[in-house]
Amino acid sequence: MIRVGLIGYGYWGPNLARNLVEAADCQLGAVCDQRPERLAMASRRYPSVRTTRDAQEVIEDRALDAVAIATPVSTHFDLAMEALKAGKHVLVEKPIALTSLQAELLTDEARSRARVLMVDHTFIYTGAVRKIRELVASGALGRIYYYDSVRINLGLFQHDVNVLWDLAVHDLAIMDFVLGRRALGVSALGISNFADQPENTAYLTIAFEGDVTAHLHVNWLAPVKIRRTVIGGSSQMIVYDDLDPSDKVKIYDCGVDLAKDEADVHKMLVSYRVGDMRAPRLDLTEALQTEVLHFLDCIKTGGTPESDGRAGQRVIRILEAAQESMRERGRMVAIPAERGVLA
Amino acid sequence: MIRVGLIGYGYWGPNLARNLVEAADCQLGAVCDQRPERLAMASRRYPSVRTTRDAQEVIEDRALDAVAIATPVSTHFDLAMEALKAGKHVLVEKPIALTSLQAELLTDEARSRARVLMVDHTFIYTGAVRKIRELVASGALGRIYYYDSVRINLGLFQHDVNVLWDLAVHDLAIMDFVLGRRALGVSALGISNFADQPENTAYLTIAFEGDVTAHLHVNWLAPVKIRRTVIGGSSQMIVYDDLDPSDKVKIYDCGVDLAKDEADVHKMLVSYRVGDMRAPRLDLTEALQTEVLHFLDCIKTGGTPESDGRAGQRVIRILEAAQESMRERGRMVAIPAERGVLA
Amino acid sequence: MIRVGLIGYGYWGPNLARNLVEAADCQLGAVCDQRPERLAMASRRYPSVRTTRDAQEVIEDRALDAVAIATPVSTHFDLAMEALKAGKHVLVEKPIALTSLQAELLTDEARSRARVLMVDHTFIYTGAVRKIRELVASGALGRIYYYDSVRINLGLFQHDVNVLWDLAVHDLAIMDFVLGRRALGVSALGISNFADQPENTAYLTIAFEGDVTAHLHVNWLAPVKIRRTVIGGSSQMIVYDDLDPSDKVKIYDCGVDLAKDEADVHKMLVSYRVGDMRAPRLDLTEALQTEVLHFLDCIKTGGTPESDGRAGQRVIRILEAAQESMRERGRMVAIPAERGVLA
Amino acid sequence: MIRVGLIGYGYWGPNLARNLVEAADCQLGAVCDQRPERLAMASRRYPSVRTTRDAQEVIEDRALDAVAIATPVSTHFDLAMEALKAGKHVLVEKPIALTSLQAELLTDEARSRARVLMVDHTFIYTGAVRKIRELVASGALGRIYYYDSVRINLGLFQHDVNVLWDLAVHDLAIMDFVLGRRALGVSALGISNFADQPENTAYLTIAFEGDVTAHLHVNWLAPVKIRRTVIGGSSQMIVYDDLDPSDKVKIYDCGVDLAKDEADVHKMLVSYRVGDMRAPRLDLTEALQTEVLHFLDCIKTGGTPESDGRAGQRVIRILEAAQESMRERGRMVAIPAERGVLA
16 A cells, blocks of 8 residues: 655646545545645545645655645755655656756655656656557657647646746657657747736747657647647658547558659659548546556556656756747757766 | 730639639630640630640730739749730739749839739638738737747648748738738748758748737648638637638637736736637638639729739748748848838 | 435446535535445545445435435436435436336425425536527527437447437436427337347437427437537527537527519529627536535525426426337327426 | 530539530530520630520530430429430439439430430549448448438528428438448428428438438538438448548447346446547549549440439439328338339
8 A cells, every 4th residue: 555645736636636546555645735725625525634734744744655746836846855855756747847957856866765756747648649659669650750739728827937837848748758759959939928927828849869840839828729739750640639539649641752753843743642541549548547556556666657757857958948049039959968877 | 804814724723714714804815834735624614715835925915904824933023024014914823923022023013014913812812811800900809919820731742932932921921911010020940851852841930010929830741731820819819710611710709817916826917808709700702703803903993902012022021031041940030121112 | 514415326426426525515424336346436535425335324314414316217216205205305317217107206205395306407507508598598599490419429338228218318308498398299219229228329309389399319329429409590590519628509690581582483482691600608617516506505495406306207208208109110209298286 | 525415504504514524525515594694604614615595405406415404303304304305315413303203204215215314413423422332332331220311501492392302312312322222111300490481401210121220310401511421330330521621431440249247237238349440541533523424434335324213213212202201290101112124
């Protein structure tokens, strides 16, 4: 039986709580939030779970094996570091921290203490994204031409982070998982339509190794919700529409052939093969359930999470470079390599 | 009765021919194409229309009042200039020419000869785009936040122009018409996935006066066709989906309020009003019919076309700057003002 | 504080439990199910709630004010009747009982004991259906021409009821609420594609007073999920697509004019006015929350639920007549009037 | 070279004209319409084609090999019969005639004179419907469970026929082609919302041999356009959405297994296998082009059209039975077998 304490019971915390409660061999041991009304809500739903406004109490509770953190980003590092130092396994909401240095320090701390450190990159635990990685990894797409994603909606403004850290982080985690390539540089354009507010709209262009370009549009200020990623390849192309209730992943057989013919100046030099479309059956398990079970399994087996601290680092390095690029009006900013693991 | 000769009977020419033939007080006087099989096709459909492989013959034909040009872009300038010099009114497919200088020269020639020069910016003659301009011009949207457009599909590669000159030109013409603002600068990223081929994918960011940013994604290599523009405003937002068979233009009442409250660090500083959506009835007349009738009307009345040579110039200036930006990996390139009209 | 016991913790029971737990002034006092694994699941989620396999224990528990019943239809009558006799208020899943006689007896029992009897016609508590009733009741649609509904999907077969009692019951409850008219007769066609199994597909035609015809297609064996209702009127028409994430209710201004002109035999005698479409903002509160609060409110105030025993009766009378019509291959079967309330 | 005269230049005639003009080895020899303005339109488009208001002149023109008839239904029989008697091959718009007797007489006349008689069942010449027939004929669907079609829109009222003869005729032709089974009986409900007008809405249930039930909803008075057919089978199911621009035909692997288990009364007796969806590439040739070429080919080779007089008869027999059923409020009316071919 693994006992988990939850810090943060705002928007995302209740989802973590529910999945922790329902996982076998797992117990939700405590819920912490600074707001009494949130704790009252937790108590109403889980009357037998202890609640507290003091995060320290959860971190130091010897009866707990692990801590799940679902608080504002600015608090992630301190809470996660203290929990690791107290010997806890840690699951922390995305993004893992405010800076890549913080992410490194957390990663090191977890490694040196042999604790599991996992970041809640929820989407990589969906049936859709796992199917896409499987397709990309198998080489079915042929040469990857591009990766294009749109994630927009009329969202809630947050004043502690901009739209990159709220929305783009999802796509960066998915790209990292699906492409399995190193991001080399990023150019970003950010728009803030309100004085003294963080950017509400951003466009990112990311150069991955192997000559793959990714582009990302995130927007808190759109009248409609769109969650669509297109991955173009020389043999197959994928359209991933996360809002499609039945066919989230569509695979198109539609390649391109070069056909040189210089005789006629009006003649196309490139021709197309367009074939069938296929929407594979997807695993419909709730992503957070898969993720929580994976976290518990890593604790039991000493395994490394698919979204470990290093994945968290890689995502933040892109965010930091994007942030710098935004300040410099779109200059392509190099992304440092993930810090090598020292012996 | 206005007699029009058509030069170019490839992909677009037949559409022009059909609309010229069916317009009242208009006669299709000649069809020219270098390819005998295209002329045979024209003859089969319009047995009484004279056909020729010699463009000069059409241009010099004194029985013709006007010439419509639907040939590859590289030939637009020479054909249009000769036609103007021969005293013809000219309707030329988009883009009007290969360079803004050529566009200027054509504009000057037309003005000095008092001929109508019109560029075939087809979309601005659709009911959808005209309704959008009406909404924007009326101020119904409030302050414009952004303009975002995606125009992708598995298209035909062209070897004489890249995807900007084929697809982006549509959006640039629509933006010019709808926003009625001057484009100040553009940053563009182009991707060519095939050696020695023009760019097949591009992302453009355009800064318009009045702090409006437009972003454009054009792609010849997508597995699905998307034609969607979102215009965000402080009072209303518009989604224009050109592929929606019934509701191409949707207007959302969804503004944003700033609500300062510094008491709680987790509190949102921005709140939303989301209201009804409305899809207005649109004029369903074929755009090319509206356009051809407008061309004929300008000839009769001496009027200035909505898509005159200067509109053509403005679009090309953005394309030229985008081209330069692509070569310099996305540097923001200033767009020269439209050349002033000399006394 | 109202204390409610829940009998049945299968598919729907957990939803009721969650909404009861979260309602103010309400307490989930007991959960009953015959299956130990379901009780274990309830205990895991609500460790402090008493569980039992004995429904009688819940019914007789003097600490409980009300009982919510979410068991197979065949058990509804006995459980609800015993609960009423034990002085409990009762909320019972749809359909209220197996026969209209049972529904009448329950209604009478509730009235004579001044208890609240409510049937869980969930859809009438959605923002969408309430908006539609408002539109219909206001006369905005003009004369109602027809009501057409399709409710199909690859569903679970049930062996104790056929597709009518599982799917059609939703539409009948919605029609009853929205139209506010008496159903006079019904013709039904049922198809069973598996030997010894209940009908998995059915088509119903219902004649309502005031010359309104409703048609309903329900199907457990469809590859796609469709939930669409169209209501045609002389002034406006409504399309209600319950699966549309953003615009569930669309209102079309599209009436019809008769225009007699006998001069030309090919001339249309009917012409159309087609206007704007509008998708009103809807209340997004979870229906079951609205419903549970309404149930609690009726208990407190002695009010009559919008989905009371008589609404349950009316729906069952149509189901019974439809059942009879199916046996007689579609004969139009009269629907008895709701039993008058005796002094 | 086959010379064809066209009688009727209203809604559909221009499409026939265009395809006749563009077919190789075919010449549009004459266009006839009673309305001078329609003839003017034809002349404007095809200045060299002879026009006339006298159908007799076309029928008797010895220079013509065939006649295409696109006039109101009530005139089909007389025009087609006279054309056949004049030795012409005949292509006639759907439905072939007003009665099955007329259709028989035409079929006999064509056979005895060895002329091609073809009815314009356009949809069976689409890539989508041909793919569906191929799938059904191959047995890929397994046992056919049902055929369900919805064809609704805000249409034009016609005063010479009701909605059955205008819209349902399309589905009946498709069913006849796709299922390849005999229709045994039909039950129909018709609704007329306007006094003295033909039915504008109808629901048909058709019993085909082999225990396949088809259901059809046609409606001239709907605010939205829907063209969707679902065919359920034991191994695969098809959704055919004619308005889907990219994936008109979707094939679902989703069968059903019977799994008897009487131990638990709540246990499902039927379980599902749900698998991938596939949208095959379709032939995008315009249906009318395929059809016209097939007509010309039958003339050249003496072949029998896929939509011959007997197919036309089968469709009309269902329409006649449906008409009778509507008069009798939905009574199931037997459909006579196609008349045997006499020696």
